[in-house]
Amino acid sequence: MVAVLGAGAGFVVLLVLLRLTVSVLLVSGPSMTPALRHGQRVLFVRRGLVRPRAGRIVVLRPPPGPAGRPLLVKRVVALGGDPVPPEVREATGAAPDAVVPPGRLMVLGDNPPFSTDSRLWGALPVSDVVGVVLEGTRLRGRA
Incomplete structure (x- = not known):
């Protein structure tokens, strides 16, 4: 009986930690x-x-705008100290030798014609990243 209660309590703790x-x-x-x-x-x-x-998909809050700050999913293409990617340089007019400032990153969508990203926003604070998507964890189902 005590072992069952201990296992149950451990399971509850595990669920709480996973949720956090x-x-x-x-x-x-x-x-x-x-x-x-x-x-x-x-x-x-x-x-x-x-x-x-760089290369990982992240969940982030975009810069404030009329739609509020809903969570978005984008791919990190550059971190602080990295060169500004060509796609962003072309869209923003950044100098060819421009680098991403420390504490900031740049993100792009994988489908550029349908993505609002660092081509419009420029470098974002790393603190706007909420989390990193776990590779291979796409769950089935639609809303």
Whole structure:
């Protein structure tokens, strides 16, 4: 009986820890096609536990705007100290030798014609990243 209660308590603690560290997000829109589709669910780990890296898909808050700050999913293309990517340089008019400032990053959608990203926003604070999507954790189902 005591072993069952101990196992049950351990399971509850595990669930609470998972809830605090891992979340589910519903992908909305075509900006990350083909990697992620509209209506797909992904798991992400909160930023304090995993750092964003170039090439990884992140969940972030965009700059404030008329639609508020809904969570978005984008791919990190440059971190502080990295050269500004050509796509962003062309869109923003940045100098050819421009680098991303420390503490900031640049993101792009995988489907450029349907993505609002660093081509419009420029470099974003790393603190706007909420979490990093776990690779291979796309969950089935639509909203």
